[in-house]
Amino acid sequence: MLPFLKNFNLGFMNPLSPNDGYVALDIGSSSIKMVEAAVDKSGYRILNLAILPIPENAIQNNMVVDSAPVVSVIRRLIQENGVKSKQVISAVPGRAVIMKKVQMPKQEPAELEANIEFEAQNIIPDNLENVNLDHQVLFEAEDGNKMDVLLVAVKKEIINSYTDAIEGAGLAPVVMDVDYFALENMYEANYAGEAENGVVALIHIGAQYTSITLLQNGISTFTGDLPLGGAYFTDNLARQLGIGIEAAEAFKTTGLLDGKKALDLESTLRPTSEELAEEIRRTVSLYGAVPSDDGDGLKAIFLSGGGAKLAGLRQLLEEHMHVPVRMSEPFRGFNVGRHIDRNYLLETAPYFAVGAGLSIRRPGDR
Numbered sequence: 001m002l003p004f005l006k007n008f009n010l011g012f013m014n015p016l017s018p019n020d021g022y023v024a025l026d027i028g029s030s031s032i033k034m035v036e037a038a039v040d041k042s043g044y045r046i047l048n049l050a051i052l053p054i055p056e057n058a059i060q061n062n063m064v065v066d067s068a069p070v071v072s073v074i075r076r077l078i079q080e081n082g083v084k085s086k087q088v089i090s091a092v093p094g095r096a097v098i099m100k101k102v103q104m105p106k107q108e109p110a111e112l113e114a115n116i117e118f119e120a121q122n123i124i125p126d127n128l129e130n131v132n133l134d135h136q137v138l139f140e141a142e143d144g145n146k147m148d149v150l151l152v153a154v155k156k157e158i159i160n161s162y163t164d165a166i167e168g169a170g171l172a173p174v175v176m177d178v179d180y181f182a183l184e185n186m187y188e189a190n191y192a193g194e195a196e197n198g199v200v201a202l203i204h205i206g207a208q209y210t211s212i213t214l215l216q217n218g219i220s221t222f223t224g225d226l227p228l229g230g231a232y233f234t235d236n237l238a239r240q241l242g243i244g245i246e247a248a249e250a251f252k253t254t255g256l257l258d259g260k261k262a263l264d265l266e267s268t269l270r271p272t273s274e275e276l277a278e279e280i281r282r283t284v285s286l287y288g289a290v291p292s293d294d295g296d297g298l299k300a301i302f303l304s305g306g307g308a309k310l311a312g313l314r315q316l317l318e319e320h321m322h323v324p325v326r327m328s329e330p331f332r333g334f335n336v337g338r339h340i341d342r343n344y345l346l347e348t349a350p351y352f353a354v355g356a357g358l359s360i361r362r363p364g365d366r
Contacts, residue, residue: 021086022089023048024089025077025355027070027165028059028206030056030231030306031054032051032070033352034048034051034081035359036049036081039360043335046335046345049345049348054069055069062093062095067168070165074165087171088166089174089177089361090166090358094181095211095225096155097178097180101150102148102149105145105146105147106140116133119149131155133153135152136152162176175361183354184220186304186328187202187302187328190329190331197296198297199215200215200301201213201302202214203308209226209227212280212283226280226283230306230307233252241268266312269313280321291321291323298323300324300325301317301318301323301325303350304353308328308350
């Protein structure tokens with residue numbers, strides 16, 4: 001595991017073997033991604049995966065505000081794909097989470113547990129009764145007197161909006177992670193063996209937001225979001241071409257207007273792609289991750305999310321960032337069951353980056 005906080009562990013009953021009994025649900029703003037994976041001696045193995053859309057207004061302000069369609073889609077994902085697992089690993093959006101690194105005197109775990117709430121009172125701008133609080137020791141100083149601790153807090157109403165929907169589908173939420181950390185987990189599971197010194201950027205382009213995680217020598221140094229995602233591209237296309245949202249979405253994903261190829265998709269998307277690439281460059285540069293032939297500079301970028309497949313975006317981002325930009329392969333380190341459609345897996349893989357990271361989480365992980 002990366003030396004970084006991994007979960008809000010909600011507790012669980014009747015724990016199963018680590019090889020069975022868990023399904024990951026990545027509940028996003030436009031779709032729900034389901035991944036069921038086994039963890040055994042041979043590594044990770046995909047048992048099931050699928051994706052279904054949800055209404056655009058079901059998730060707002062980082063919460064499930066209309067649970068009925070979310071519950072319905074979760075049930076469909078489980079039933080239509082023959083998933084037997086009932087225990088769910090899911091995540092809240094990182095932008096809904098308060099994270100703060102603090103330095104504290106070195107102390108034993110039991111003492112730290114007792115002191116962490118006092119420390120949090122000075123950091124969390126809310127009554128602690130209203131939040132779920134967690135922590136992780138990141139680093140202990142060589143002299144043994146100090147240690148860096150990551151505090152993480154999220155409002156209970158946000159967590160409850162997701163867990164209530166999961167329970168409404170007849171399932172049991174056992175771990176609520178943070179999507180940033182799930183992406184780190186995905187990267188470690190698939191790329192840790194080829195990690196090099198320096199900074200790697202994990203960029204996940206979702207429907208509403210683009211999240212950025214910077215890892216320096218495998219340790220997270222920055223996480224954040226840009227309010228630009230796939231929906232922003234769709235809206236710009238609709239306005240630019242004078243067409244409806246559905247037609248713009250179809251053109252964005254297929255390059256076809258009214259079923260016909262009339263415009264060059266990549267060049268039509270380019271102004272918005274330039275805007276996103278420049279915002280990513282500014283953000284990454286602001287936190288000191290610039291390309292470097294040696295030392296600890298930016299070495300590579302891994303793209304994921306549905307927006308990662310936008311025509312021309314990967315190449316354009318490579319031009320702006322001056323480092324290799326790779327499409328994430330969330331399951332490259334997984335064994336694939338014989339019943340899994342490999343063409344579907346290849347086509348949809350970028351959507352499942354968060355789900356893949358969640359699917360190998362288990363209660364008690366740190």
